[in-house]
Amino acid sequence: MSKKRVLILCTGNSCRSQMAEGLINHFLGDKWEAYSAGTHPSRLNPYAIRAMNDIGIDISNQQSEGVEKYLHQPLDLVITVCSDADQNCPVFPGNVARTHIGFDDPANVVGTDAEIMREFHRVRDEIQDRLLGYLEK
Numbered sequence: 747m748s749k750k751r752v753l754i755l756c757t758g759n760s761c762r763s764q765m766a767e768g769l770i771n772h773f774l775g776d777k778w779e780a781y782s783a784g785t786h787p788s789r790l791n792p793y794a795i796r797a798m799n800d801i802g803i804d805i806s807n808q809q810s811e812g813v814e815k816y817l818h819q820p821l822d823l824v825i826t827v828c829s830d831a832d833q834n835c836p837v838f839p840g841n842v843a844r845t846h847i848g849f850d851d852p853a854n855v856v857g858t859d860a861e862i863m864r865e866f867h868r869v870r871d872e873i874q875d876r877l878l879g880y881l882e883k
Contacts, residue, residue: 751778751823752780753780753816753824753825754877755813755824755835756785757830758784759787760784760787761869762852762869767808768805769803770881783812784812785835790806796866817836817839824844826845832846849872
């Protein structure tokens with residue numbers, strides 16, 4: 747049985763989609779091959795790297811990429827994780843399913859290092875629970 751391919755789409759492809767990619771490939775890598783992209787890619791957020799390292803998943807080599815890279819690649823599913831990406835998601839050719847599972851943007855939190863990390867951990871755990879739960883169905 748071949749793996750299904752999922753693209754996690756966000757605006758900046760800096761934290762939520764990057765963490766989701768790492769979580770899916772780590773925990774569901776026998777069934778899913780995950781990629782992430784942004785409608786307006788920026789850079790990998792260092793807090794996302796730290797939050798994932800805290801649970802033993804290294805995403806430091808992942809790149810922030812534009813959605814255009816995946817428009818003509820074979821995909822089974824596109825999941826948008828922010829409302830902006832949901833509204834600006836391009837149409838993918840072929841029979842590609844699409845769903846939206848939104849999460850708060852931890853990059854918007856202002857505070858101490860500990861407060862910011864707490865938010866990244868919360869969102870990471872929510873992504874793990876909700877998104878992986880969805881893919882396991």
